[in-house]
Amino acid sequence: MFRLIIKCVMICVLLVAIASYLVYLRTGSFWVPVARVPNISLPSFFSFSRLFSDDTVSVEPVGETVSLKNINVPSYKWQQKGIWHYGDTPPQGINAIRIDGSSVESEKQ
Amino acid sequence: MIRFIFIVLLLLIGAAAFIGYSSQTLPDWYAQEQSASDQIAGQLSAQIQQQGSANFLGEKFSQVMSGELILSEAEFNAVLLASLQSSSDGRKLLAVSDAINADLTDQGIEFGAVIDLQKAAQIDAKSKKAVDKVVDALPFLDKSKVFVAVQGQAIARQGNLAFSDNISVKIGSIPISNSILKQLGVPLHKVSNESLPIKLMKIKSVVTSDDQIILKVLPRF
Numbered sequence: 001m002f003r004l005i006i007k008c009v010m011i012c013v014l015l016v017a018i019a020s021y022l023v024y025l026r027t028g029s030f031w032v033p034v035a036r037v038p039n040i041s042l043p044s045f046f047s048f049s050r051l052f053s054d055d056t057v058s059v060e061p062v063g064e065t066v067s068l069k070n071i072n073v074p075s076y077k078w079q080q081k082g083i084w085h086y087g088d089t090p091p092q093g094i095n096a097i098r099i100d101g102s103s104v105e106s107e108k109q
Numbered sequence: 110m111i112r113f114i115f116i117v118l119l120l121l122i123g124a125a126a127f128i129g130y131s132s133q134t135l136p137d138w139y140a141q142e143q144s145a146s147d148q149i150a151g152q153l154s155a156q157i158q159q160q161g162s163a164n165f166l167g168e169k170f171s172q173v174m175s176g177e178l179i180l181s182e183a184e185f186n187a188v189l190l191a192s193l194q195s196s197s198d199g200r201k202l203l204a205v206s207d208a209i210n211a212d213l214t215d216q217g218i219e220f221g222a223v224i225d226l227q228k229a230a231q232i233d234a235k236s237k238k239a240v241d242k243v244v245d246a247l248p249f250l251d252k253s254k255v256f257v258a259v260q261g262q263a264i265a266r267q268g269n270l271a272f273s274d275n276i277s278v279k280i281g282s283i284p285i286s287n288s289i290l291k292q293l294g295v296p297l298h299k300v301s302n303e304s305l306p307i308k309l310m311k312i313k314s315v316v317t318s319d320d321q322i323i324l325k326v327l328p329r330f
Binding site: 007010014075078083084085086087088089090099 | 113114117121262263264265266267271273274275312313314315316317323325
């Protein structure tokens with residue numbers, strides 16, 4: 001029984017070590033950042049007056065460069081003479097399949 | 110108990126050694142004594158000698174004018190190299206890589222580069238930071254050369270050559286699939302939004318096969 005417990009503990013330690021290394025690869029630190037809380041005073045943030053005020057929070061508009069970078073230009077594949085062509089502008093009158101990854105497919109004519 | 114720990118340790122060491130060795134594997138086509146451009150020029154000149162330079166140029170010119178350019182792997186590599194040299198991002202890539210090669214396959218293109226980490230670290234502070242991050246994350250790298258390849262379907266996008274977003278990456282001989290890249294939080298849309306303008310041509314569509322690539326093009330002089 002004792003040996004079983006020790007084995008379980010060893011396996012747990014190894015798993016934590018491997019998980020920590022994976023977290024380090026992903027985040028650059030050995031601890032999982034649970035939430036990135038901004039440096040604010042919590043009592044004033046959750047104060048009665050603030051919670052029940054009619055103030056609205058203004059949100060900065062997304063910059064043009066940011067929004068352009070996040071747009072995925074749709075790409076298509078279509079068949080001509082039995083051969084698959086790949087591009088973003090299929091010829092008129094040809095059934096083209098949208099390829100936005102492995103699973104999403106929609107048709108364009 | 111000690112035997113169990115010993116076996117686990119051996120397995121971990123074996124796995125680390127395998128990952129270390131595999132990540133530093135360089136591709137077969139890479140020859141250290143020849144630069145990337147020399148290798149491609151050598152292949153292409155042999156092909157031109159076989160065909161005759163007048164025939165070769167005439168055939169390619171007529172293909173471009175008729176809107177369908179058929180390129181062998183060596184020809185495509187030469188076009189790719191010339192296009193990289195004329196683009197600012199391409200020149201950055203060429204500056205840090207020892208060799209560049211595009212392998213044509215049925216599934217698309219495997220575009221690989223042998224990156225010299227020392228050269229990459231010398232470009233600017235940002236690059237040095239990026240290289241340090243890579244070396245920190247992969248401590249078994251010996252700070253020299255790493256083969257990085259992007260594999261995916263080549264497509265025409267806005268007249269340029271690009272990859273579709275379903276790409277996979279290879280570091281050394283370790284393949285990293287599209288789903289793992291997504292799980293690791295790699296911004297794949299950034300890669301798929303990048304495109305390379307090909308010199309003198311606007312690309313309308315791409316067809317890839319095992320030994321050649323067919324580009325539907327419009328001449329852009």
